[in-house]
Amino acid sequence: MSQALAHEDVIIRRGRRSGLPLIVAVHSRALGPAVGGCRLRRYDTWQHGLADALRLSEAMTYKAAVAGLDFGGGKSVIALDNDTALTPQLRETALEDLGELIASFQGSYRTGPDVGTGPEDMVVLRRFSPYAYCAPEGHGGTGNSGGPTATGVLAALRAGARHVFGDASCTGRTVVISGFGSVGSGIAAGLAAKGAHVVVSDLEASRKEAALASGYGWVEPGQALSAPADILVPAAVGGVLNDVTVPQITARLVVGPANNQLTEERVADALAERGIVWVPDYVASAGGIAYALSRESENYSHEAAQKRVEGIGDTVTRLLDLALSAGTTLLRAAQQIAERRLASSDLEAHAV
Ligand SMILES: NC(=O)C1=CN([C@@H]2O[C@H](COP(=O)(O)OP(=O)(O)OC[C@H]3O[C@@H](n4cnc5c(N)ncnc54)[C@H](O)[C@@H]3O)[C@@H](O)[C@H]2O)C=CC1
Numbered sequence: 001m002s003q004a005l006a007h008e009d010v011i012i013r014r015g016r017r018s019g020l021p022l023i024v025a026v027h028s029r030a031l032g033p034a035v036g037g038c039r040l041r042r043y044d045t046w047q048h049g050l051a052d053a054l055r056l057s058e059a060m061t062y063k064a065a066v067a068g069l070d071f072g073g074g075k076s077v078i079a080l081d082n083d084t085a086l087t088p089q090l091r092e093t094a095l096e097d098l099g100e101l102i103a104s105f106q107g108s109y110r111t112g113p114d115v116g117t118g119p120e121d122m123v124v125l126r127r128f129s130p131y132a133y134c135a136p137e138g139h140g141g142t143g144n145s146g147g148p149t150a151t152g153v154l155a156a157l158r159a160g161a162r163h164v165f166g167d168a169s170c171t172g173r174t175v176v177i178s179g180f181g182s183v184g185s186g187i188a189a190g191l192a193a194k195g196a197h198v199v200v201s202d203l204e205a206s207r208k209e210a211a212l213a214s215g216y217g218w219v220e221p222g223q224a225l226s227a228p229a230d231i232l233v234p235a236a237v238g239g240v241l242n243d244v245t246v247p248q249i250t251a252r253l254v255v256g257p258a259n260n261q262l263t264e265e266r267v268a269d270a271l272a273e274r275g276i277v278w279v280p281d282y283v284a285s286a287g288g289i290a291y292a293l294s295r296e297s298e299n300y301s302h303e304a305a306q307k308r309v310e311g312i313g314d315t316v317t318r319l320l321d322l323a324l325s326a327g328t329t330l331l332r333a334a335q336q337i338a339e340r341r342l343a344s345s346d347l348e349a350h351a352v
C-alpha cells in the first residue's frame with residue numbers, strides 16, 4: 001500500500017468550545033483555493049469522519065477540475081459520536097469552532113453546506129471570515145445549493161438519456177430517486193414536469209406523505225436500487241454502488257448527486273460490464289458549487305451562472321463521446337480530463 005499522502009493539508013482539532021473533533025482536508029489547490037462543503041453528522045469514530053473528509057475532498061478536486069472551475073478540492077467534517085445529543089447550543093459552538101479554523105486558512109480553503117448543514121449554519125461560520133458560500137440571500141450568499149445541484153443533475157440526466165434511450169425528454173420513463181431531500185425533491189419535480197414516472201425513496205418514513213402528495217410513487221429504501229426502473233438517481237448517501245447492489249440494478253442509466261457513490265473505482269467497470277451507463281457523481285453534482293462560486297466569487301448574473309450549470313449536460317455528452325471512442329468508462333474519461341487540467345496547472349506553476 002502506498003504511504004504517500006495525496007492531500008496538501010489535513011488538520012484535525014478538538015473544538016475548544018464544543019469539544020467535538022473537527023477535520024479540514026485540503027486535497028489540492030493546484031487550480032485555485034480549495035473549496036468543499038462542511039459535513040456535520042454522526043460517525044462511529046472520528047477516524048471514520050477523517051476517512052470521509054479525505055475521500056470527499058479528493059472528489060471535490062475532480063469535481064472542480066472537470067467543471068472548469070479555477071478552484072481546488074477540500075472538505076470539512078464535524079464528527080459527532082453516536083451518544084452525544086446535538087443540542088442547538090452544541091451545534092452553534094461546533095460551528096463557531098469550525099468557523100475559527102476555516103478563518104485560519106485565510107481563503108485558501110472555503111466551505112459551504114453539505115450533509116447536516118445548511119445556509120443558516122453558514123451565517124455562523126461567516127462570523128469568523130467571509131469564506132462560507134451559500135448563506136441566505138439576506139446574509140450576502142446565494143442560499144440553498146440544492147436547487148442548482150438538481151438543475152445540474154437534470155442536465156446530466158438528459159444527456160445520458162439521449163445517449164442510452166435516444167431521447168432526452170424522459171417522458172414515460174420510470175425514474176427511481178433514492179433520497180427525497182433538498183436535491184432529490186428538485187430532481188423529482190423537474191422530471192415529473194416532463195412526464196416521467198417518478199418513484200422516490202427515503203430513510204425518513206415521514207417523507208412518504210410528501211412524496212405521495214406530489215403524485216410520486218414510493219419504494220422502501222431497502223428496495224430502491226433494485227426496483228424496476230429505466231433510470232436510477234442516487235440522491236442520499238455515498239457507498240451505495242458496490243458488489244452487492246450493482247448486480248441488482250435494473251436501470252440502464254445511473255446518475256445522481258450523492259457524493260462518492262462507488263465503494264471502489266472498479267465498481268465503475270462492473271457497472272459498464274452490465275451495460276449500465278454511470279455518470280460519475282462528481283460530474284453530475286457540480287451544479288451547486290458551480291452556481292455558488294460563479295455568483296459569489298466571480299460576479300456572474302443568475303442567468304449566466306445557471307447557463308454554466310446547464311453546461312454539465314455538454315460535459316456529459318463530451319465524456320460519452322470520449323469514453324465511446326476510447327472504449328472506456330465515463331469515470332476514466334472524466335479522470336483524464338481532470339488530470340490533464342491539474343497537470344497543465346503544474347506546468348504553468350513551474351514556468352513562472
Ligand atoms: N445539496 C447540494 O448542493 C449537494 C449535495 N450533494 C450530495 O447529494 C446528496 C443529497 O444531498 P441533499 O439533498 O442536499 O441532502 P439532504 O440531507 O437534503 O437529503 C438527503 C435525503 O436522503 C435521505 N437518506 C439518507 N440515507 C438514506 C438511505 N440510505 N436511503 C434513502 N434515503 C436516505 C435523508 O433522509 C434525506 O431526506 C448528498 O450525498 C450530498 O452530499 C452533492 C453536491 C451538492
Ligand SMILES: CC(C)C(=O)C(=O)O
Pocket residue numbers: 035036037038063111112113114145259285286288289
Ligand atoms: C455544495 C458544495 C459546497 C460541495 O461541497 C459539494 O459539491 O459537494
